[in-house]
Amino acid sequence: MWTCEQVIGASLDVAEAAALYRASTLAERRPVEDIGRFTSMLAGANLVVTARDGEGRLIGIARSLTDGAYSTYLSDLAVDVAWQGKGVGRDLVRATREAAPRAKVILLSAPAAVDYYPHIGFERHDSAWTMTATAG
Numbered sequence: 145m146w147t148c149e150q151v152i153g154a155s156l157d158v159a160e161a162a163a164l165y166r167a168s169t170l171a172e173r174r175p176v177e178d179i180g181r182f183t184s185m186l187a188g189a190n191l192v193v194t195a196r197d198g199e200g201r202l203i204g205i206a207r208s209l210t211d212g213a214y215s216t217y218l219s220d221l222a223v224d225v226a227w228q229g230k231g232v233g234r235d236l237v238r239a240t241r242e243a244a245p246r247a248k249v250i251l252l253s254a255p256a257a258v259d260y261y262p263h264i265g266f267e268r269h270d271s272a273w274t275m276t277a278t279a280g
């Protein structure tokens with residue numbers, strides 16, 4: 145089994161979190177090797193939920209930014225490959241929604257997860273737009 149818990153992003157062990165991003169494959173699409181930037185990503189997120197196994201090992205994370213009242217941007221959802229398909233991701237999303245129940249959850253899916261999100265209750269939005277960062 146596992147337990148999900150809301151935590152302060154800045155309190156996370158950066159190396160432990162980076163290991164999870166690698167173990168989930170999400171590190172292929174996040175700047176995990178840029179320690180300064182990755183540390184800022186963890187510290188700047190104001191709604192972070194972790195999942196840990198019975199021995200306290202980090203096996204999943206949902207990293208979001210929320211105003212707590214209207215919108216929650218779920219930036220990263222990652223589950224260790226060894227734990228995928230057991231309900232950890234669904235549990236992390238549930239805990240994220242419960243932490244800010246009035247906020248709509250918004251995300252951009254990774255290609256491999258396009259079929260996952262409708263499976264757990266997300267609806268596709270045809271008028272979502274993004275703009276690239278001004279600095280690399």
Ligand SMILES: CC(C)(COP(=O)(O)OP(=O)(O)OC[C@H]1O[C@@H](n2cnc3c(N)ncnc32)[C@H](O)[C@@H]1OP(=O)(O)O)[C@@H](O)C(=O)NCCC(=O)NCCS
Pocket residue numbers: 168169170219220221222223224227228229230231232233234235252253254256257258259260261263264
């Ligand atoms: C996508 C991810 C977070 C899903 O987490 P998970 O813990 O494996 O998913 P769950 O066990 O909660 O899955 C819930 C249901 O979705 C299904 N499912 C899981 N991954 C799926 C996928 N990629 N496509 C379609 N369905 C999927 C499960 O079979 C399960 O079905 P069930 O309810 O019929 O039993 C995880 O696979 C992951 O970390 N992937 C790599 C990183 C990534 O791409 N993250 C998304 C970034 S946007």
